[in-house]
Amino acid sequence: MTEDVRFSRPLMTMADAARHLGIPQQTFHRWARGYPRGGPLIHVADSDSIRQATVPFIAMAEAWVLEGLRKAGVRPTRIRPALNQLQREFGREYVLVSQSLATDGISVLWDFARTEAGAGLIEGGSGQVVMREIVQDYLKYVGFGADDYPNYLALKPFEPSKVAIDPYRSSGQPVFFGTGVRVANVAAMLKAGEEAAVVAEEHGIGIDAVRAAARVLLGRAA
Template structure:
């Protein structure tokens, strides 16, 4: 199967949300937008901001790798404390000013995005976008939280995301890569799929046996179990 990073659905909504450590309801809003009715009866709509296709059945794959990468950037903005509804116009400005689709999954978000967002915030007086950017040495750069996320993305020759290092692991290095294992999380050390490691432990094998089986350290396995337990809670 040839995987197109932009169009091949790889992840269900709940699955993608779990990888990015955001609530499924939040990821659903990013993927499909929302429509709410105010107390005065007026409808409020928010359009989708990541690439996804509505699945025919629950838990069916709906999100391509690029959609996951776009969600990763939004997770960074969310971690910085800026609600999505307050930065939707800024995202539109990013795509318009950078002149390309999927700006949130582009290398240019990292290289040029901070300046675009800062200029946008100055132009419209939007404090929300300004919270994502700081000025250091007369340069406009992303805040530490956002920058720490974006540094975890590696880009292909086309300038779009290819590999994402997931942020919630402390000891293990776990990546998602559209070119390997159908985009499922893998340990950089040894290359084992995360789900295989978790499954073996859940089958009753001790941590040390799991670590030896997959060529991992005990700390790496325990780190993966910590994240899996927290996600399931």
């Protein structure tokens, strides 16, 4: 698995990954580095610097689905033993990005939460059907290859503009769908003080796409 760029090639820092996914940076960092009672929940590379790219494509997909589970009422601080259980059930390490997670996986999590080991995993008001629906919605943004592992990730925070990551194209950097224009290049021009209309013309994209890059990556309007 280590020779596959989806798993082995870091694409961005944890801060940048969090911005692209619309996840609080502190939350993403906890998922990547682990909690006091458990290890990391997503697969990132080790680094001595927070400015170094450590997040491969597979970790982006994992974090996106983990965010779906969090929205559905699963407590990430309690999920490590549950992931171990899912790994045993599915027989694979990267269980967060299994296509079966929204069906069989939710049932496993639900049953595990009713055991002593899984106490506190799921918030009291959550229901199994609603959890499944939320996770299925998040998985709609993930494309899967013939090996059943993700090979495409659409980035919801940029909507209605369409931005996606294909680990085999543009060195795995997020691009505007159908153009190949890197979102980071658009944001860089804006950050340098260029007018939005000029940036749009330079890259051959719509003004709404430019505004999406500013909103998500720069945290401001363009």
